[in-house]
Amino acid sequence: MLTLKVITENPDEVVRKLAKKHFDAKEAIAKVLELDKVRRSSQAQLDAALAEINTLSKSVGSLMKEGKKDEAEVAKNKVAALKESTKTLQESMDKSQEEINSILYTIPNMPYDDVPEGKTAEDNVVEKMGNDIPELGENALPHWELAKKYDLIDFELGVKISGAGFPVYKGYGARLQRALINFFLDEARNAGYLEIMPPTVVNQASGYGTGQLPDKEGQMYHCEVDDLYLIPTAEVPVTNIYRDVILDEKDLPIKNCAYTQCFRREAGSYGKDVRGLNRLHEFSKIEIVRIDTPEHSKESHKEMLNHVEGLLKKLELPYRILHLCGGDMSFTAATCYDFEVFSAAQKRWLEVSSVSNFDTYQANRLKCRYKGADKKTQLCHTLNGSALALPRIVAALLENNQTPEGIKIPKALVPYMGCDIIK
């Protein structure tokens, strides 16, 4: 959520910036300002009343000791009267604070100035293309057929065991998963990320911390008996490590990476876009997470983009990098780049990573702060990105690398696969 401070200090600027996300914040901001006034005046009055109560209460003790019973009684009565007034003041303060918060939850993050204008995915800006799109010829098979042909992934078996969107990987298919996971983790470690293996099930507080709750409640699997949620991404447990934490500036930037299974209900998805590996309920992903200072977070973001690009280069997959326009960005991001790989048989681009800077938006909700040399405590910036999500990488690898002899394994993966071709 946005900080109350930024809203009260620069309301017009906030409205202007949010317009890029096609979010009309005018009314919400006005309401917040109004409620904030109420809250402040309530608190001023409340604090004054409480101060008097405290003073009077202290005097009661000494008056009693001195045997001035009557005076003590007077003080007692005064306190009783004051207490009545504190009740309503407290209520008014709590109520306005609550309303402010509930409004703040509905206001998205402000995009950075360099975020492109635009409304939909059509308006995203292609920043860069890399690696050549292969010529496959007429008989190229989509990955779901290749998976069958080489007995790598059994979608029907997954349906039997769990349901649609839960594929079973077999043999080289399973090995390819493990190879990619290890490759991505090794690359992250070499780039200075600390490997974390977090729980894949989280409590409500964590869901709120990273913003999956309350708005995306329906997208997560929920174990109701224990009130726990299956994580949709490692971002949730890894970022929540820093919930309610005050970090030391010299420990920043924090660089964590984690491989986890990710679970998404994907309610409402259907059709050919979800065929094969394109959209799953459970999949493997390696996530990189950074916590940084406001001054350095842009630099961190660049490094993360370079890291992800490096992975795609090594995998020799045709890719493009999109700078998402204001309208297509997520609710919480201040700026976001998507990485897509070209799936040569499906002839379409598949998103394999989103690398975002959330500025202080997420940190404010998390209460993740740091203290610098000046002893001042302030909010961190949080960033994260996939590096990378497996299924669509596998789809592209299978399709792009199909040959009459089998599926060629890119050089970088050969040590992890133990072979250079799947026959």
Added chain:
RNA sequence: GGAGAGAUGCUCGAGUGGCUGAAGAGGCACGCCUGGAAAGCGUGUGUGCGCCCAAAGCGUACCGGGGGUUCGAAUCCCCCUCUCUCCGCCA
């Protein structure tokens, strides 16, 4: 799942109604001392909110969370959550 114990600041830990935002110790930071270091000595060391912003200062709230009793609660009462120990089950 059964029985018991507990939850206080960065950490340990004292504290059974007012003088406690909190003793004491450790840690950490700064200063003195030293050729340098250690030891020693001294000082400092939470967060939120408010008082126009910032600093200083002041006020207020916070001793797991919520409610209550009282003029006054870390301290008494109720509810909840979590942690630990023992037993049972178990990868």
